[in-house]
Amino acid sequence: MSIVQPYDDRFQSLLFDESRTMGRADFVAMPRCEEEIVEAVKFCDANNVPLTAQGARTGLAGGASPEGGLILNLSRMNRILGIRRGADGRYLLRAQPGVPLLAVRKALSDKMVDVSGWSRESLDTFASVRAGELFFSPDPTEPTASIGGMASCNACGARSFLYGATRRHVHALRVVLADGRVAALERGRDRAAGREFSIPCADGTSLSGKLPDFDTPDIKDAGYFLRPDMDLVDLFIGSQGTLGIVSELELILMPAPKLLAGVTAFFPSDECALSYVAAMKRFSPKPASIEFFNRDALALVEAQKLETPAFRQLQELPEDYCSAAYVEFNLGGEEELYPALEQLSGALAEAGGDPENTWVARDGLELEKLLLFRHSVPETIDIHVERNKKNEPAITILSTDMAVPDARFEELFWLYERDLAESGLMSLIFGHIGENHVHPNVLARNLDEYERGHALFEKWARAVREMGGTITAEHGAGKIKKPLLLILYGEERMRTLLDFKRALDPEGILGPGNVLTEVDR
Ligand SMILES: Cc1cc2nc3c(=O)[nH]c(=O)nc-3n(C[C@H](O)[C@H](O)[C@H](O)COP(=O)(O)OP(=O)(O)OC[C@H]3O[C@@H](n4cnc5c(N)ncnc54)[C@H](O)[C@@H]3O)c2cc1C
CATH class of the missing domain: 3.30.465.10 (Uridine Diphospho-n-acetylenolpyruvylglucosamine Reductase; domain 3)
Structure with missing residues (x-):
């Protein structure tokens, strides 16, 4: 029996990824081994059928949502x-x-x-x-x-x-x-x-x-x-x-590190949080991660606690806060932990944070709670996107992962904050601030808000290009962010990239609609 089957409604859940970009398909293949991938690819090559690979479809850029042709779902290749x-x-x-x-x-x-x-x-x-x-x-x-x-x-x-x-x-x-x-x-x-x-x-x-x-x-x-x-x-x-x-x-x-530890600290202003983050970037021992949550991100999770029972186990937020930062250490043992915590407490006080108002995890088990809180932010976004999509099917997740060099990060951060405040859009900022890429998210409730969110992203992409940064530091351009990639590279370089892809994929069957944008010749 051929590994390639016609698409039918049983496979409906394979039409989208976590970004909620809805796709369409004509065929499905779910191989268990490399030979079956080869069979599916040869079928596509012989019949000029485009194919979209899928892993677990947790991607946030629409990369795994098929644009017609074959869904090559690899979830059975799990050994x-x-x-x-x-x-x-x-x-x-x-x-x-x-x-x-x-x-x-x-x-x-x-x-x-x-x-x-x-x-x-x-x-x-x-x-x-x-x-x-x-x-x-x-x-x-x-x-x-x-x-x-x-x-x-x-x-x-x-x-x-x-x-x-x-x-x-x-x-x-x-x-x-x-x-x-x-x-x-x-x-x-x-x-x-x-x-x-x-x-x-x-x-x-x-x-x-x-x-x-x-x-x-x-x-x-x-x-x-x-x-x-x-x-x-x-x-x-x-x-x-x-x-x-x-x-x-x-x-x-x-x-593996012998000891995992972490601290979530709260700040009266974003300025204080940024000053603490700058100190943490220079900190020794070097943190494994430095994460940021703005006021809107914290408030969104807090509100979600009322609706999502699983969120009730999350820790209580302190009363007065503007933003928070999570810092994780992967250490060689307890002897490294206490000097690090003492030093961190000094840096926190210096940045205007309150060492009393922190969540401290001294081992992997306690750390799970802090990570649960971190994870609750994208989970909450997902709940909102799912809900908003019911009103307007064209809505997808609107999240960016742009990154710039250290020297330009604060400039970009304030641009995000200012533009989002002026837009009046429902939004939040959280993410990997240690690597200069936070995720501004717009929670669009209708098409107008969705388009205004996109317009902001395009404006930021132009700013990021000028700052020597990148428009996607982790999620990939996929389908949602490929217009931003065109802004980053311009038409001439996009043509070069298209020619390069053609050298590897002459019929253009791999990943239709992903990453690259066709431009006039
Ligand atoms: C709550 C949440 C938080 C997240 N946080 C982060 C984060 O902090 N950092 C981060 O980087 N990502 C994050 N993501 C995004 C996501 O988890 C990653 O992008 C992940 O790496 C995608 O894996 P996947 O198996 O789901 O791939 P999919 O979504 O199935 O596919 C992603 C892309 O890879 C291609 N692809 C998949 N498998 C193959 C293959 N075998 N061969 C060729 N192409 C293939 C697909 O065509 C698609 O373009 C988050 C997602 C969620 C839901």
């Missing part, structure tokens, strides 16, 4: 395949793309994993590792995300302030190319020569071409990662299913 030590001694975990982040965490923290079919080397290596000894650091805060989806968005998250984005933690990829050939790429081994690249394929052939003649922003790549002499795995990381389908990954594991 961890083995573990080995690389030449440099690091542990490398091999897995299928549909494995949820949660399953990787469980495999490492509790050694809960199905090892059937593992090689002797893998079994021995796994037996030699203690539960909780290793961890995979990327944390897009949504643990149901798949590792294939995370790599395809180059997901960041709270802890990337210390550990970097997903890209840094992927050693190797197997990728099914647009014509069904399979490439096995390893970091450090398979590289471009200057701007010339040659992707070696399993059948002994190769796919060669030239990289665009410009580099994507240093601050965080947007669209594609492009550098001379680059590792070829990096072409596919962050490319959102537009250059190839990730069929297997080898993830780089790290020694």
Whole structure:
């Protein structure tokens, strides 16, 4: 039986992702192995059918919402395949793309994993590792995300302030190319020569071409990662299913920190919060994450407590606050904790915060509560978007993840605050302030508000381009933010990117409507 089936209503839930971008489809394939991905891709190549890859559909930019053609849903490719030590001694975990982040965490923290079919080397290596000894650091805060989806968005998250984005933690990829050939790429081994690249394929052939003649922003790549002499795995990381389908990954594991601790502090003004954040960026030990919540974000969660029973377990907010910051430490042990907390308390007082009015977590269990609060913000946004969509089906999530260099961040922050206040739109700001990318969100209740939100995002994209930043630091351009990518690069560079994609995907079947915008020739 063919892996490709006609689309029918049973698959309706596969038409959208967490952004609530509604798509359409003609076919569905839910492969369990690489050969079945190849079969589906060859079907699309032969019949000129576009295809959209899906992991767990937690993406916030509409990347996994299909624009017709085939849905290639990879959630059944959910097996961890083995573990080995690389030449440099690091542990490398091999897995299928549909494995949820949660399953990787469980495999490492509790050694809960199905090892059937593992090689002797893998079994021995796994037996030699203690539960909780290793961890995979990327944390897009949504643990149901798949590792294939995370790599395809180059997901960041709270802890990337210390550990970097997903890209840094992927050693190797197997990728099914647009014509069904399979490439096995390893970091450090398979590289471009200057701007010339040659992707070696399993059948002994190769796919060669030239990289665009410009580099994507240093601050965080947007669209594609492009550098001379680059590792070829990096072409596919962050490319959102537009250059190839990730069929297997080898993830780089790290020694797990011995102690997790965190502090959520509240401030009488955004100025105080920004001054504290600046001190935390210079702090030693370097925090794993620095997160921010403005008054609207805190108030929105507080209001949601009345409606969502699960939120009632969240801690009580102090009475007088304007904004809050969460700082997490990943430490070597208790001996590092108390000096860090004492020093932090000094920095807090100096910034105008109140050390008495803080939530402190001294171990992983207590930290869960602070993380639950952090997670409740995007969860609340999701509830609002779902509700607003019932009034106006065209509404999607309106969230940005722009980032700028350190020196320009405060300027961008005040631009967000000023524009949102003047617009009168229902909005909030929260997110990864340590890495200069917070998420202003507009909760549009009708089409007019939705369009005004988009217009603000376009204005900010122009400002961010001028500041030397990027329009998407973690969610990817997908469909919702691709107009912003056009603002960032301009038409000429967009043409170059389109030509580059065509070299890898001549029929244009991969990820229709994602990332790139057609421009006049
Ligand atoms: C509450 C919440 C909080 C979030 N917070 C963060 C955050 O802090 N940081 C962050 O980075 N993200 C965040 N996200 C977004 C999301 O979790 C990530 O983007 C995630 O990495 C996407 O994984 P996925 O498996 O759901 O991918 P999907 O949504 O299914 O797909 C994402 C993109 O990758 C492509 N794709 C998926 N799998 C493959 C594959 N195997 N091969 C090729 N292309 C593929 C899809 O076509 C699509 O373009 C959050 C989401 C939610 C719901």
